[in-house]
Amino acid sequence: MNTQASSMQKPNAGAFQDWAQQQQARIEAVLARTLPAADVAPQTLHSAMRYSALGGGKRVRALLCYAAAELCNTELKIADAAASAVELIHAYSLVHDDMPCMADDDLRRGKPSCHKQYDDATALLVGDALQSLAFEVLAAPQLCANAHQQVQLLHMLAIASGSTGMAGGQAIDLGAVGKPLTQTQLESMHQLKTGALIQASVLLGAINGSTTQIKAVSEYARNIGLAFQVVDDILDVEADTSTLGKTAGKDAKSQKPTYVTLLGLVEAKAYAAQLYENAILSLVTYGEEARRLRELASFITQRQF
Amino acid sequence: MNTQASSMQKPNAGAFQDWAQQQQARIEAVLARTLPAADVAPQTLHSAMRYSALGGGKRVRALLCYAAAELCNTELKIADAAASAVELIHAYSLVHDDMPCMADDDLRRGKPSCHKQYDDATALLVGDALQSLAFEVLAAPQLCANAHQQVQLLHMLAIASGSTGMAGGQAIDLGAVGKPLTQTQLESMHQLKTGALIQASVLLGAINGSTTQIKAVSEYARNIGLAFQVVDDILDVEADTSTLGKTAGKDAKSQKPTYVTLLGLVEAKAYAAQLYENAILSLVTYGEEARRLRELASFITQRQF
Numbered sequence: 155m156n157t158q159a160s161s162m163q164k165p166n167a168g169a170f171q172d173w174a175q176q177q178q179a180r181i182e183a184v185l186a187r188t189l190p191a192a193d194v195a196p197q198t199l200h201s202a203m204r205y206s207a208l209g210g211g212k213r214v215r216a217l218l219c220y221a222a223a224e225l226c227n228t229e230l231k232i233a234d235a236a237a238s239a240v241e242l243i244h245a246y247s248l249v250h251d252d253m254p255c256m257a258d259d260d261l262r263r264g265k266p267s268c269h270k271q272y273d274d275a276t277a278l279l280v281g282d283a284l285q286s287l288a289f290e291v292l293a294a295p296q297l298c299a300n301a302h303q304q305v306q307l308l309h310m311l312a313i314a315s316g317s318t319g320m321a322g323g324q325a326i327d328l329g330a331v332g333k334p335l336t337q338t339q340l341e342s343m344h345q346l347k348t349g350a351l352i353q354a355s356v357l358l359g360a361i362n363g364s365t366t367q368i369k370a371v372s373e374y375a376r377n378i379g380l381a382f383q384v385v386d387d388i389l390d391v392e393a394d395t396s397t398l399g400k401t402a403g404k405d406a407k408s409q410k411p412t413y414v415t416l417l418g419l420v421e422a423k424a425y426a427a428q429l430y431e432n433a434i435l436s437l438v439t440y441g442e443e444a445r446r447l448r449e450l451a452s453f454i455t456q457r458q459f
Numbered sequence: 460m461n462t463q464a465s466s467m468q469k470p471n472a473g474a475f476q477d478w479a480q481q482q483q484a485r486i487e488a489v490l491a492r493t494l495p496a497a498d499v500a501p502q503t504l505h506s507a508m509r510y511s512a513l514g515g516g517k518r519v520r521a522l523l524c525y526a527a528a529e530l531c532n533t534e535l536k537i538a539d540a541a542a543s544a545v546e547l548i549h550a551y552s553l554v555h556d557d558m559p560c561m562a563d564d565d566l567r568r569g570k571p572s573c574h575k576q577y578d579d580a581t582a583l584l585v586g587d588a589l590q591s592l593a594f595e596v597l598a599a600p601q602l603c604a605n606a607h608q609q610v611q612l613l614h615m616l617a618i619a620s621g622s623t624g625m626a627g628g629q630a631i632d633l634g635a636v637g638k639p640l641t642q643t644q645l646e647s648m649h650q651l652k653t654g655a656l657i658q659a660s661v662l663l664g665a666i667n668g669s670t671t672q673i674k675a676v677s678e679y680a681r682n683i684g685l686a687f688q689v690v691d692d693i694l695d696v697e698a699d700t701s702t703l704g705k706t707a708g709k710d711a712k713s714q715k716p717t718y719v720t721l722l723g724l725v726e727a728k729a730y731a732a733q734l735y736e737n738a739i740l741s742l743v744t745y746g747e748e749a750r751r752l753r754e755l756a757s758f759i760t761q762r763q764f
Contacts, residue, residue: 255583285587286624290621325501
């Protein structure tokens with residue numbers, strides 16, 4: 155797949171991959187010590203929480219958080235907490251979304267999804283407890299010297315997760331199955347369903363930024379959030395299940411409106427390329443310090459899985 | 460039912476009822492303006508959130524929060540936020556607990572439970588979004604002049620809700636069906652399942668308290684949290700469905716271990732009376748300012764529903 159215009163910047167792919175792998179290993183380690191150990195009671199719940207939140211995924215939200223922290227000189231321990239919090243919210247949403255009453259998906263990150271590996275009741279509680287843990291991590295005593303900043307982090311995460319954020323987007327998605335949507339309606343659904351948490355990932359990482367920096371990364375985040383979903387829709391058509399690690403082709407099967415069904419494949423790719431260009435443009439006044447954000451924009455629009 | 464020892468203080472029942480009704484009306488109004496309006500998109504989700512969180516229940520957690528705030532001179536707007544947050548967490552837990560994969564209960568507060576009135580997927584998202592909203596309310600900008608205090612409120616709520624609090628207690632409860640438990644095991648299950656949030660309700664309200672006050676209300680909260688559950692188990696045997704507003708006798712039906720199955724009815728009542736006495740004793744150095752907490756201890760152990 156090539157969703158990008160010819161003018162696109164080619165990052166030093168090797169160096170980006172090294173950085174991404176380092177951050178992925180870092181967030182995995184942070185999450186591993188944040189999640190209660192599997193031998194702490196209640197053991198089944200804790201083991202299922204670790205099963206669902208560890209060992210997989212691209213960790214795009216954590217990477218965005220670390221990259222924004224790099225631009226804005228946010229303290230690493232704050233970036234760690236913010237990256238964990240968004241990944242925990244994301245993990246909880248996947249566990250609940252895979253349940254039989256929602257998307258009913260047996261496969262996640264190449265493994266049986268939580269309710270298949272355990273059971274529905276456990277999956278329900280795993281999602282609930284992962285959400286609480288996300289807020290617990292971000293509310294850790296003395297995380298921020300500036301407690302007002304810490305309250306702001308918590309407020310942003312709560313809004314991004316709630317009924318006018320991620321959970322709201324999922325509700326709109328549920329109601330949209332089999333219905334024709336305009337591009338504006340589709341966009342506003344995705345802006346909530348995946349965009350809100352993607353944007354929060356960037357903005358939490360940027361908590362230490364100046365007003366100008368926050369404005370730039372907000373614009374970046376909005377575009378990259380949409381691009382992420384457009385590419386997701388393209389991959390659902392083009393990739394196979396083993397590459398995705400989740401069931402491919404399920405949008406078409408469930409008659410969900412997608413960017414591909416709405417715009418067609420060629421136009422959807424052109425749209426992803428446009429969103430990528432917009433994201434890059436928003437960072438135009440920044441140099442090396444915004445490099446990881448630029449590379450991530452490329453990674454998100456070029457990814458094959 | 461009479462769960463109380465003869466030495467028990469008889470509060471001015473009329474005055475307490477007036478106070479309780481005022482606080483119940485107050486929390487209802489606060490929640491009504493906190494929950495997104497039913498005509499704000501996504502409408503079905505918001506209408507289902509309002510259906511589940513408004514118009515019912517004894518609001519014991521809010522009352523405990525306001526009563527502790529009275530003892531500790533906690534600002535009313537902080538008490539409002541704290542009371543809303545604990546009631547939203549409680550409401551979310553009921554919505555999820557009633558779902559078919561959990562307790563599978565069709566009735567809640569005398570009305571069809573959320574998944575019966577809407578559907579399972581909506582109920583799942585309602586619970587998720589109510590949890591996010593609880594944290595959003597408590598993370599409101601400028602809620603506390605002392606932001607460190609606000610972070611502390613958020614941290615306490617997150618721990619009380621999570622895998623070593625309420626959600627953890629539900630997981631232990633799930634695993635305990637049909638199994639014999641000792642009183643210690645039963646106690647530790649309930650200490651998490653209902654005790655953690657009851658205690659948090661008191662401690663959040665007491666955020667402005669002195670170290671001595673916090674110590675006293677912690678002791679009060681621990682006893683009252685347990686008493687609440689013991690009385691719940693007694694009522695499940697003694698009350699009928701129409702009085703309870705939820706299905707009576709379901710513990711026995713589901714072979715759940717309860718204080719009644721473990722201790723017998725007479726001993727369970729004596730135990731509730733003892734816990735009441737302990738709660739009253741913890742407030743012995745306080746006068747009129749702890750009156751509502753004392754009255755609530757009586758209300759919780761004497762309640763018929």
